[in-house]
Amino acid sequence: MQRYMERLLARHGIWWWHSLGGVLERVWLRRSVLCVAVCVVIALLYAFPPAATRWYPRCLFHYLTGLNCPGCGSLRALHAILHGRVIEAVGCNPLLVAVLSVSVAGGVLRVIAALALKRSVDVRLPSRVNVAIAVAVVLFFVARNVPAYPFTLLSP
Numbered sequence: 001m002q003r004y005m006e007r008l009l010a011r012h013g014i015w016w017w018h019s020l021g022g023v024l025e026r027v028w029l030r031r032s033v034l035c036v037a038v039c040v041v042i043a044l045l046y047a048f049p050p051a052a053t054r055w056y057p058r059c060l061f062h063y064l065t066g067l068n069c070p071g072c073g074s075l076r077a078l079h080a081i082l083h084g085r086v087i088e089a090v091g092c093n094p095l096l097v098a099v100l101s102v103s104v105a106g107g108v109l110r111v112i113a114a115l116a117l118k119r120s121v122d123v124r125l126p127s128r129v130n131v132a133i134a135v136a137v138v139l140f141f142v143a144r145n146v147p148a149y150p151f152t153l154l155s156p
Contacts, residue, residue, distance in 0.1 A: 042082065045075065045078055045079055045082060046079070046082045046083070049076075049079055050075040050076050050079055051076060056075055059071065059072050067145050068141075068144050068145055068155050068156060069141065070095055070137050070140050070141045070144075071093070071096070072093065072144075072155075072156050073092035073093040073096075073155075073156030074092075074093050074096045076089075076092040076093075076156065077089040077090075077092035077093040077096045077097060078096070080092060081097070081100070091153075091156075092156050093156060094154065095136075095137070095140045106123065110123055140154070
């Protein structure tokens with residue numbers, strides 16, 4: 001595969017892409033760039049509240065349909081979590097708070113297991129769990145758009 005890519009790039013004269021690809025093949029560099037990008041996004045989200053600034057992206061689905069997608073309120077929820085206001089975050093997007101807490105717990109367990117076993121641990125979810133997550137997201141999407149009392153608490 002690599003020889004095919006080298007021939008393809010040499011044929012089309014894209015010589016700089018080969019050297020860039022060689023640099024980006026290093027795992028540590030990719031992870032470092034990703035870590036810096038995540039830190040910049042977190043710093044911006046911490047410093048600038050989404051409700052007060054205009055340059056955060058708006059939900060295109062909500063703009064076009066008027067319905068709340070499963071991600072509506074996520075920026076406000078992340079901003080509230082970064083400031084320690086978890087109850088406010090749950091009010092903005094309860095699904096995000098649940099998924100974020102499970103993801104953080106899974107990451108911590110993965111790090112602890114990797115330290116205990118002294119090797120990388122690969123965690124894969126069974127297909128039933130993936131289907132259950134997809135069903136939960138669809139149900140959350142439907143429930144937060146029902147205009148009846150207990151369901152209106154789910155909308156941001």
